[in-house]
Amino acid sequence: xxxxxxLKFIVEQTALEPLRAALDALTADHTAPRQLLNxxxxxxxxxxxxxxxxxxxxxxxxxxxxTMKTAGRTTGGLHQRPEYNVELATPELQLALFPADxxxxxLEAQALALRVEPLFSTDFLREKWVVTYGxxxxxxxxxxxxxxxGADAEPICELELELxxxxxxxxxxLARQLVAVPGLRQGSLSKAARxxxxxQGNPTRPIKPLGVLRVAAKSSxxxxxxxxxxxxxxxxxxxxxxxxxGNESARGEVAAGMALVRxxxxxxxxxxxxxxxxxxxxxxxRCEASLxxxxxxxxxxxxxxxxxxxxALTEWIIGAGWQPFLDDKxxxxxxDSFKRFADNQLSRHAAEQRRAFELPxxxxxxxxxPRLVREIDAVRLLAGAYQxxxxxxxxxxxxxxxDAMAHGQRAEVEELRRQALAQPPFWRHSGxx
Numbered sequence: 342x343x344x345x346x347x348l349k350f351i352v353e354q355t356a357l358e359p360l361r362a363a364l365d366a367l368t369a370d371h372t373a374p375r376q377l378l379n380x381x382x383x384x385x386x387x388x389x390x391x392x393x394x395x396x397x398x399x400x401x402x403x404x405x406x407x408t409m410k411t412a413g414r415t416t417g418g419l420h421q422r423p424e425y426n427v428e429l430a431t432p433e434l435q436l437a438l439f440p441a442d443x444x445x446x447x448l449e450a451q452a453l454a455l456r457v458e459p460l461f462s463t464d465f466l467r468e469k470w471v472v473t474y475g476x477x478x479x480x481x482x483x484x485x486x487x488x489x490x491g492a493d494a495e496p497i498c499e500l501e502l503e504l505x506x507x508x509x510x511x512x513x514x515l516a517r518q519l520v521a522v523p524g525l526r527q528g529s530l531s532k533a534a535r536x537x538x539x540x541q542g543n544p545t546r547p548i549k550p551l552g553v554l555r556v557a558a559k560s561s562x563x564x565x566x567x568x569x570x571x572x573x574x575x576x577x578x579x580x581x582x583x584x585x586x587g588n589e590s591a592r593g594e595v596a597a598g599m600a601l602v603r604x605x606x607x608x609x610x611x612x613x614x615x616x617x618x619x620x621x622x623x624x625x626x627r628c629e630a631s632l633x634x635x636x637x638x639x640x641x642x643x644x645x646x647x648x649x650x651x652x653a654l655t656e657w658i659i660g661a662g663w664q665p666f667l668d669d670k671x672x673x674x675x676x677d678s679f680k681r682f683a684d685n686q687l688s689r690h691a692a693e694q695r696r697a698f699e700l701p702x703x704x705x706x707x708x709x710x711p712r713l714v715r716e717i718d719a720v721r722l723l724a725g726a727y728q729x730x731x732x733x734x735x736x737x738x739x740x741x742x743x744d745a746m747a748h749g750q751r752a753e754v755e756e757l758r759r760q761a762l763a764q765p766p767f768w769r770h771s772g773x774x
Contacts, residue, residue, distance in 0.1 A: 344421065344422075344423055344424075345410070345413075345420065345421070345422050345423070345424045345503065346419070346420070346421050346503070346504040346509055346512065347419075347420050347501050347502060347503040347504070348419050348420070348501070348502045348512055348513070348516050348527070349420060349499060349500070349501050349527070349528040349529075349531065350499065350500040350501075350516075350519075350520075350525045350526060350527055350528055350648075351498065351499060351525070351526045351527075351528040352483075352498045352499060352500050352524060352525055353498075353523075353524035353525075353526075353639070353643045354498060355524060356522060356523060356524020356525065356643070357498075357524075359522050359523075359524070360483070360500070360519075360522050360524065360525070361483070363519060363522050364470050364481060364483070364519075367470060367472050367481075368472065368473075369470035369471055369472040369481070370470070370471040370472075371468075371469070371470050372468065372469040372470075372471075373468065374466040374467060374468040374485075375401060375402065375466065375467055375468075376401075376402075376464070376465075376466055377399060377400070377401055377463075377464075377465055377466075377467050377484075378399070378400045378462065378463075378464050379397045379398070379399045379400075379462060379463045379464075379532075380397060380398050380400075380432070380459050380462050381395065381396065381397045381459070381460050381461050381462065381463075381533060381536055382396045382397065382398075382434065382457040382458060382459055382460060383396070383457060383458070383460040383537075383540075384453070384456040384457055384458075385456070385458075387537075388448070388453070388456070389457070390537060392411075392412070392445055392448065393411070393412035393413075394409060394410065394411050394412065394445075395408075395409070395410040395531075395533045396408070396409050396434075396457065397533075398429065398432050398433075398434065400432055404428070405428070405429040405430070405431065405432045406426055406427065406428055406429065407426070407427045407428075407429050407434065407435065407438070407439075408424055408425065408426050408427075409424065409425045409439055409443065410422050410423075410424045410533075411423045411424070411425075411443070415529055416571055416574065416655055416658055416659055417527050417529065417574050417578065417651055417652070417654065417655030417658075419509075419512075419513075419655055419659060420531065425439050425440065425443055427439065434454060434457065436450040436451075436453055436454045436457075437450050437451065437454075460490065460536070460537070460540050461488065461489060461490035461536035461537070461539055461540045462488070462489050462490075462536075463486065463487070463488045463489075463497065463532045463536065464486050464487060464489070465484045465485055465486025465487070465497045466484070466485050466486055467482050467483070467484050468482070468483045469481065469482050469483075471505070472515070474507075474511050474512075474514070474515045475507065475508065475510075475511035475514065476507050476508060476511060477504060477505075477506060477507020477508055477511035477512065478504075478505040478506045478507060479502055479503065479504055479505060479507070479511065479512055479515055480501075480502070480503045480505055481500065481501070481502050482500070482501045482502075482503070483499075483500055484497050484498075484499045484500075484501065485497065485498055488532055488535050488536045488539065489536075489539070490536060490539035490540040491539075491540075493539040493542070493543045494539070495535060495539065497532065499528065499532075500519070500525065502515060502516055502519075509659055509660075510656075510660055513652065513655065513656045513659065513660070516652055517649070517652055517653075517656075520645055520648040520649055520652055521645055521649075522645075523643060523644060523645055524643050525643065525648050526581075526585075526642050526643050526647070526648060527578065527648065527651045527652065527655070529575065529578045529579065529582070530582065546582070546583055546586075546588075548580070548583070548588070548590060548591060548594060549576070549579065549580075549594075551576060551597060551601065551718075551721060552721070552733075553721050553722075553724045553725045553729070553732055553733070553736070554568055554569050554572055554721065554722045554723075554724070554725040555568075555725045556568050556679060556725055556726070559678070559680075560679045560680075561675065561676050561677065561678070561679055562609070562612065562674065562675045562676070562677055562678070562679050562682050563661070563675040563676060564679065565679040565682070565683075565722075566605065566609045566613070566663070566675070567658055567661070569601075569605040569608070569609075569722045570602060570605055570654065570657070570658050571658060572601070572722075573598050573599075573601035573602040573605060574598065574602070574651070574654055574655065574658070575598075576594065576597065576598035576601065577595055577598025577599060577602075577651070578598075578651070580594035580595050580597075580598065581595050581638075581642050581647075584638040584642065585638045585639060585642050587638075589638075592632065592638070595632065596629065596632050596633075599625055599628060599629055599632075600629075600714060600718065601718050601721075601722075602621070602625060602654065603622065603625055604714075604715050604718035604719060604722070605718075605722055606618050606621070606622065607715070607719075608686070608719050608722055608723070612667070612671050612674050612675050613663045613666065613667070613671070613675070614666050614667075614671075616666060617662065617663045617665075617666035617667075618657070618663070620653065621650075621653055621654060621657060624646075624649060624650035624653055625650060627646055627650075628641075628646060628647055628650050631644075631646060631647075663675075679726070680726045683723040683724075683725075683726050683768070684768055684769050686719070686723050687720065687723050687724070687766070687768040688766070688768070690716055690719045690720055690723070691720075691766060693716060694713075694716045694739070694761075695762060697709070697712055697713075697716070698713075698742075698758055698761070698762060699762065701755060701758070702746070702754055702755070702758060704751070706746040706747070706749060706754070709746060710743065710746055710747060713739070713742070713743050713746070714743065716739075717736065717739050717740060717743065720735075720736060720739075721736060723768075724736065724767070724768075727767055727768060728767075731767035732767050734764075735764050735767050738757070738760055738761045738764055739761050741757050741761075742754065742757040742758055742761050745757050
């Protein structure tokens with residue numbers, strides 16, 4: 342088994358020449374473009390997808406390789422997934438060649454072999470540069486082609502940086518150098534994810550409202566901080582993809598993702614000092630200003646400003662960039678129970694909301710909105726330790742008040758304000774005697 346660690350970028354066509362020039366300027370072992378054909382397999386009921394697994398056969402100049410990628414983690418455009426590779430003499434599946442301990446409970450090679458069939462394909466030219474960067478060896482691949490399922494297809498124009506050996510930090514530093522070239526955008530969707538979408542008929546991707554942060558039982562505050570930032574970045578990137586594809590209403594959700602980053606930093610600000618995130622907040626400020634300027638999705642999403650901010654946030658999460666700024670007391674606090682932290686913080690934020698909205702709002706809705714968004718987001722990041730059936734209705738009532746204020750619905754605002762304030766707390770420490 343290998344641990345695949347790679348960073349993916351979507352490349353704008355107009356950026357290909359300057360990007361190639363930047364790559365050719367590196368001291369690297371260069372490989373001329375080669376045609377790669379990949380066939381991806383799946384069961385009719387998408388059994389592998391439901392286990393977060395991807396099965397393919399790759400053909401390369403008469404050589405064949407069978408690969409299974411298993412469940413991993415994606416942060417920004419950084420993909421970290423275990424994968425198993427087996428060389429084949431012919432382009433025919435031989436699932437029994439994978440190690441027996443690879444299969445999760447409920448999956449068995451012999452039974453699966455009878456059910457899988459080709460679902461989609463990717464066909465592209467791959468040009469490679471292998472560089473030594475810092476203490477690491479990194480493979481840079483430029484892929485040009487298409488992913489196809491039936492009559493549906495979409496282009497592939499991607500840059501992938503894969504860590505062959507060494508440190509993830511070196512991979513991210515090299516990426517930082519490359520995103521200075523305009524026309525690169527971190528891609529959270531793999532070729533396989535795009536292929537599955539095409540195979541489902543290429544439906545319109547929906548706008549997704551923000552939910553609540555879900556963390557594992559007994560998570561630390563530090564794990565919740567990382568989870569909150571990953572949640573915000575995922576929301577930003579998902580809706581940026583929609584925005585670039587022409588859904589202008591997704592612009593607001595990109596802004597919501599950026600705001601959630603800022604609100605997460607504020608929520609944990611009692612432990613992580615502001616100087617630890619100063620560079621992130623500066624980049625967010627400039628990105629948010631660009632969003633309201635009215636510039637197009639293509640201009641902003643592929644700009645060094647946006648690419649640099651997304652990459653800086655990815656690097657901060659992966660490298661726990663707050664740690665060097667913590668003293669011993671803060672390190673002890675951040676290792677403490679998130680559940681206990683959430684209980685206390687929910688009481689504090691609910692009290693602040695009550696003080697802010699205990700009196701009729703009047704006509705100055707816009708002045709109150711930033712405060713309300715900040716408080717809703719704080720609860721959103723704290724509520725995941727509780728039952729959704731209790732937490733989501735509580736949040737929804739405050740969200741309804743927000744929406745009514747945003748649209749100037751004066752008659753609805755007062756009734757929704759009263760209903761929101763009347764809700765009992767859903768968390769353990771309500772602050773009541």
